Amino acid sequence: xxxxxxxxxxxxxxxxxxxxxxxxxxxxxxxxxxxxxxxxxxxxxxxxxxxxxxxxxxxxxxxxxxxxxxxxxxxxxxxxxxxxxxxxxxxxxxxxxxxxxxxxxxxxxxxxxxxxxxxxxxxxxxxxxxxxxxxxxxxxxxxxxxxxxxxxxxxxxxxxxxxxxxxxxxxxxxxxxxxxxxxxxxxxxxxxxxxxxxxxxxxxxxxxxxxxxxxxxxxxxxxxxxxxxxxxxxxxxxxxxxxxxxxxxxxxxxxxxxxxxxxxxxxxxxxxxxxxxxxxxxxxxxxxxxxxxxxxxxxxxxxxxxxxxxxxxxxxxxxxxxxxxxxxxxxxxxxxxxxxxxxxxxxxxxxxxxxxxxxxxxxxx
Amino acid sequence: xxxxxxxxxxxxxxxxxxxxxxxxxxxxxxxxxxxxxxxxxxxxxxxxxxxxxxxxxxxxxxxxxxxxxxxxxxxxxxxxxxxxxxxxxxxxxxxxxxxxxxxxxxxxxxxxxxxxxxxxxxxxxxxxxxxxxxxxxxxxxxxxxxxxxxxxxxxxxxxxxxxxxxxxxxxxxxxxxxxxxxxxxxxxxxxxxxxxxxxxxxxxxxxxxxxxxxxxxxxxxxxxxxxxxxxxxxxxxxxxxxxxxxxxxxxxxxxxxxxxxxxxxxxxxxxxxxxxxxxxxxxxxxxxxxxxxx
Numbered sequence: 001x002x003x004x005x006x007x008x009x010x011x012x013x014x015x016x017x018x019x020x021x022x023x024x025x026x027x028x029x030x031x032x033x034x035x036x037x038x039x040x041x042x043x044x045x046x047x048x049x050x051x052x053x054x055x056x057x058x059x060x061x062x063x064x065x066x067x068x069x070x071x072x073x074x075x076x077x078x079x080x081x082x083x084x085x086x087x088x089x090x091x092x093x094x095x096x097x098x099x100x101x102x103x104x105x106x107x108x109x110x111x112x113x114x115x116x117x118x119x120x121x122x123x124x125x126x127x128x129x130x131x132x133x134x135x136x137x138x139x140x141x142x143x144x145x146x147x148x149x150x151x152x153x154x155x156x157x158x159x160x161x162x163x164x165x166x167x168x169x170x171x172x173x174x175x176x177x178x179x180x181x182x183x184x185x186x187x188x189x190x191x192x193x194x195x196x197x198x199x200x201x202x203x204x205x206x207x208x209x210x211x212x213x214x215x216x217x218x219x220x221x222x223x224x225x226x227x228x229x230x231x232x233x234x235x236x237x238x239x240x241x242x243x244x245x246x247x248x249x250x251x252x253x254x255x256x257x258x259x260x261x262x263x264x265x266x267x268x269x270x271x272x273x274x275x276x277x278x279x280x281x282x283x284x285x286x287x288x289x290x291x292x293x294x295x296x297x298x299x300x301x302x303x304x305x306x307x308x309x310x311x312x313x314x315x316x317x318x319x320x321x322x323x324x325x326x327x328x329x330x331x332x333x334x335x336x337x338x339x340x341x342x343x344x345x346x347x348x349x350x351x352x353x354x355x356x357x358x359x360x361x362x363x364x365x
Numbered sequence: 366x367x368x369x370x371x372x373x374x375x376x377x378x379x380x381x382x383x384x385x386x387x388x389x390x391x392x393x394x395x396x397x398x399x400x401x402x403x404x405x406x407x408x409x410x411x412x413x414x415x416x417x418x419x420x421x422x423x424x425x426x427x428x429x430x431x432x433x434x435x436x437x438x439x440x441x442x443x444x445x446x447x448x449x450x451x452x453x454x455x456x457x458x459x460x461x462x463x464x465x466x467x468x469x470x471x472x473x474x475x476x477x478x479x480x481x482x483x484x485x486x487x488x489x490x491x492x493x494x495x496x497x498x499x500x501x502x503x504x505x506x507x508x509x510x511x512x513x514x515x516x517x518x519x520x521x522x523x524x525x526x527x528x529x530x531x532x533x534x535x536x537x538x539x540x541x542x543x544x545x546x547x548x549x550x551x552x553x554x555x556x557x558x559x560x561x562x563x564x565x566x567x568x569x570x571x572x573x574x575x576x577x578x579x580x581x582x583x584x585x586x587x588x589x590x591x592x593x594x595x596x597x598x599x600x601x602x603x604x605x606x607x608x609x610x611x612x613x614x615x616x617x618x619x620x621x622x623x624x625x626x627x628x629x630x631x632x633x634x635x636x637x638x639x640x641x642x643x644x645x646x647x648x649x650x651x652x653x654x655x656x657x658x659x
Contacts, residue, residue, distance in 0.1 A: 077457050079464075133640065137647040139456055140400050140598070144590055148640035156633040160626075276464050283461055326475035333468030340458050340465070341450050 007359045019212050038197050043190055051189045053304050055261055058196035060296035062254035063274070064281045065203060066247040068292040072282060073211065074243040075223035076134055077143050079275050080150035083130075084123045084248040086270035087153060088255025090162055091119035093172050093265050096179065098165070109180035112260070116199075120252035126153070127248025128241050135237045138226070150272050159267040171266035179260045186260045199257055203250055204289055210246065211289075219243055280336045286346020294347040299335075306331060367499055372620045373613060378506035379575075380612020381513035386568040386585060387592040387604035388520060389561030395537040395599045396557035399448055400456065403463040404565055405586020406470035411436060411566020412573035412582050413478050416485060425489045432566045440562030441555045448558070449551070471583060482579040489574060509571040516567055517605070520560065524601075529556060537599070584632075588615075591639040597652025606650065611635050 007026070012018055022028035046054065063085055070076045095115035105111055130149035134142055163171070179186045186192055210216050218239045221229040230236050259265060277299070285295020307324065314321035339346065386408060393401050411432050418428030447466055451459050490508055494501040524530035535543040536553040544550055569582050576582075592611045596603020619631035648654045 071457065077460070130640075133643050133647075137643055140460070141594070141643055141647050143400075143460065144594060145640050145643055147587075147590070148636040151633055151636045152640070156629055160629060276468070279461060280465070283457075323476050326472040328472070329468045330472030330476070333465040333470075333472065336465030337447055337462050337469070340454075340462050341447070344454075344458060 021208075021212075035201070038201075039194075043193060048189055051193050053300060055189060055192050055196050057296050057300045058193075058200050059254060059258055059261065060278070060281060060300055061200060061293050062196075062203060062257060063251060063278045064285070064292040064296050065207060065289065066250035066254065067278045068282045068289065069207065069219075069250065070243060070247045071279065072287055072291070073216065073223060074219040074240060075138075075226075076131070076240060076243060077139070077279075078146040078247075079143050079272075079279060080130070080146035080148070080153075081247070081251055081278050082270040082272065082274035083150045083153035084127045084251035085255040085258070085274070086158055086267065087126045087248075088119040088123040088252030089258050089265055089270070090158060090255070091122045091252070092116060092256035092259045093174065094162075094165070095119070096174075096259070097172065109182040109184070112179050112181055112186075116253060116256040119256040120249045123252025123255060124245040124247075124249035127244045127251065131241050131244030134240045134244070146275075147272075150275055154267050154270050154272075158270075163267060171264040173264045174259065174262070176263075192261050195260055196257060199253055203253060207246075207250070208289060215239070215242065277332065280332060282346075283336060284339045284346055286348030288348055290351065291346055291348035294351065298347060299332075302335075303328060303331075368620065370500055372616045374500055374502055375506065376613030376616035377609060378502070378510040378612070379616065380609035381510040382568050382571050382608075383585070383588060383592050383612050384605045384608025385513045385517060385571075386565050387589045387596070387608040388517060388601065389564035389568075390589050390593050391596075391599065391601055391604040392533075392557050392564075393561045394593075395601075396533055397448070397554045398459075399451075399463065400460050400598075401463045401561070402460060403467035403470060403586070404561070404589050405583035406467045406474070407436075407440075407562050407565035408569030408572070408585050409474050409580065409583045410439065410470060410569070411562075412569035412578045413474055414566065415570035416483055416573060416578050417478075419485055419489075425485075429567060429570060432570060433563045436562035436566040437559040440559035443562075444555045444558040449554070467583075467586075471580070475580060480580055482577045484577045485574055505575050509574065512567070512571060516564065520564070521601075523560075533557060588635055591635040591642075594639050594649055595642060597649030599653055600649070600651035603649060603651040611638075614638060 006012075006023060010024055017023075022031065042054065043051070063081060066084070067078060067081050070078045070081075092112075092115040095118060096111055099111075099115075101111050105114070130145060133145045137145070176187055177185045181195065184191055186195065211219075218229070218234045221232065221234055222236050222239060226236055258269065262269070281295035281299050282292050283295070284298055285291035285293070306328065310320050310324055310327070320327065343350075386404060389407075390401055390404050393399050414435050415425075415428050415432045418431050419425055423431065443466065447462055448459070451462055490505040494503045495507075496502075524534055532543065532548040533553050533556060535546065535548055536550055540550060543553075565586070568585065572582055572585060588611060589608075592607035593604055594607070595610055596605070596607030615631055615635055618634035622630045622634065
């Protein structure tokens, strides 16, 4: 479904063109235009506040991409993705703060980039550990194991043990200037924005390429009918675990990115709510990579608008300001219910319809 | 040895409440196939409603009755508004609607009642424990257990001997056959939600007597999941056994394992147990094993 119908008169002559990275020159132009907008135009026109919002969108999108890979492409429903994001964040932080880096790496500012990679791999392996039951169970039982992953990882291991390393209470503080990429220390939101957009672009490229390879087709086959996939000679356990690994890998990248966006890291950044939030994001966004992106933009921006609206309202009803967290929860819950009941195919389906309308115009039959 | 038996009795008493809530969960699953993650919020609402009635001066038993009535109304409303439209949808959609529901209800409870811990004032049960032999049993625990068992028996009798209960059993067994015999499936779904809401509400009210009422009572709704997995998702006796087992295991973990793994081992142990249990016996003790064919 995510595949766009070609404009009238355009058709493929070889099978490789079907799997092409950019189907037509127009699409290639549009994508380069999009990259220009996010890399050049947004940093120039957005003010500090909206850059901060954009960073939240990027963080949500990185998390949601992992969830999309599990739920949307392999049918492995997860309600514990925040655990893997947390593992990534903690691995990266511990590496930056505690690891005895050689002097030249610190001088070159490579510590943080290396820690992102290590964090992603560790989170991926951690995710495989909790994906092991997927060899035997699926559906609701798998949901329960991923929930167990969330509680065991965040509420027990991270809160009770990892946070206490160094004995400074619950949170690891990351003083300004600790996190450096090359010569730049991450201090302003704009620098964080560039880290975010680079990581997001690389992740999307990696994921999109995986999905149009043998691996991605195997995942989709498993999602559609795992027994049929097995009879076709797909090693479903291997591919399911690989899916968990890649999803955890992306989650680890999200976590490591979160480190440079915050001044202190604590387990409270990764509650169960975050896991459910990410699933909600992809349900609202719909299928495909663009679904995860649309969902993150929609949810984060809606919540920001809600917050902005609550300030003038709060002058008349001060309770709204105090209880904003509850209003946010209620809005999120209602949004999920409403989308699932009335718009079950999500935002990306509407986008697909709009695109096709213009692609096929004027002969849309 | 004394410690062992004390832990065991506390576990059984708390397990009684878990079993009651697990019964509600299994009921919804059996009758309508909905995997409900909003159970914790149902208990939360039950606890707060009982508390509100009680602090208005209504006697405790009467306020429990009022909670039951409000539970019926809310259960039917929720089923009609949200879940009626989702029958037959994929599992993720149904689960996420209950998750959305749980957020909505949790936000609502927080908005109406706030986050402070409240206690039943004046206390309903005296704090002095009574003694059987060398066992000291807290009165709150004892009466909660008794009430849970009584309600449980009432529910079982309802299923065995009343017309509505029998039609619910029939629907759970074979929906098409039940429909052809003139059972209204929509009625059964609504009734199962109403009963689940009642069971959860009373469970929440009882738990609120033990620890005070605050938002963390909703955690009970998550603890129910290990219990039902242990017993098998669609087995009523399984829910009871599972609830009791989880109560006992949780208290043993708190007593004996806390020395080795300091911190929240008591809260985490049921989930760790569940994750390992699923690896070996994914369909629980008495659940139906689903055989899949192409």
